[in-house]
Amino acid sequence: MLTLFHAPQSRSSRLVTLIDEMGLQDRVKIHTVTIPRMDGSGMPDAANPHPEAKVPALMHDGTLITETAAIILYLTTLFPEAGLAPKADDPRYGTYLTWLFWYGNVMEPVLVLQAAGLSHPHLHATFRGHPEVVARLRAALERGPWLLGDSYSAADLLCHSPYAWFQEATPDDPLIRDWVARCMARPAAARTKTSDAAALHEAA
Numbered sequence: 700m701l702t703l704f705h706a707p708q709s710r711s712s713r714l715v716t717l718i719d720e721m722g723l724q725d726r727v728k729i730h731t732v733t734i735p736r737m738d739g740s741g742m743p744d745a746a747n748p749h750p751e752a753k754v755p756a757l758m759h760d761g762t763l764i765t766e767t768a769a770i771i772l773y774l775t776t777l778f779p780e781a782g783l784a785p786k787a788d789d790p791r792y793g794t795y796l797t798w799l800f801w802y803g804n805v806m807e808p809v810l811v812l813q814a815a816g817l818s819h820p821h822l823h824a825t826f827r828g829h830p831e832v833v834a835r836l837r838a839a840l841e842r843g844p845w846l847l848g849d850s851y852s853a854a855d856l857l858c859h860s861p862y863a864w865f866q867e868a869t870p871d872d873p874l875i876r877d878w879v880a881r882c883m884a885r886p887a888a889a890r891t892k893t894s895d896a897a898a899l900h901e902a903a
């Protein structure tokens with residue numbers, strides 16, 4: 700049994716979209732939990748098995764998986780036939796892994812540091828900055844239309860997500876803006892948006 704612990708309009712919304720994209724609605728139960736929000740609302744949920752009561756968390760037959768990219772890799776590996784990721788013998792597999800790890804290790808830290816107004820030579824030496832993030836995305840999308848080339852994958856789902864949340868942070872670059880718009884226009888993304896809004900409305 701697979702259970703995703705999800706809080707509407709949060710980092711776990713990407714997993715709800717992934718489950719929809721992969722057609723796994725009957726295989727993965729979605730358990731909605733509360734989390735403390737930046738605006739002071741919400742609270743940790745005792746039902747959430749994440750060690751810090753964060754989301755997303757995935758429970759598979761007693762094994763806990765946390766970290767968005769790890770959960771994406773776990774699900775796309777467990778259900779390769781869903782077609783959201785190249786298989787291990789595909790030449791694009793290494794590129795797929797690179798995007799997932801780069802997102803968590805570089806892109807998200809860079810965006811959070813930028814939003815917090817923080818800079819330091821150590822941070823720059825480790826992560827570089829937003830111009831370098833944009834250059835990486837742009838170089839892939841020049842070959843595009845998706846990060847892996849011809850087909851949409853879980854790498855697009857993950858890497859476009861900060862710009863879908865904070866559209867004002869999206870670089871003023873038509874190649875990147877169009878890619879973000881294409882990702883956001885996918886029916887599964889729209890369904891998550893609707894179900895998340897309904898869940899928050901219900902909880903209010």
Ligand SMILES: N[C@@H](CCC(=O)N[C@@H](CS)C(=O)NCC(=O)O)C(=O)O
Nearest residue numbers: 709710734735752753754755766767
């Ligand atoms: N690196 C983690 C970050 C998870 C995370 O920060 N989730 C936020 C939701 S957007 C959360 O649960 N916050 C609740 C809290 O800070 O207690 C991942 O990507 O899975």
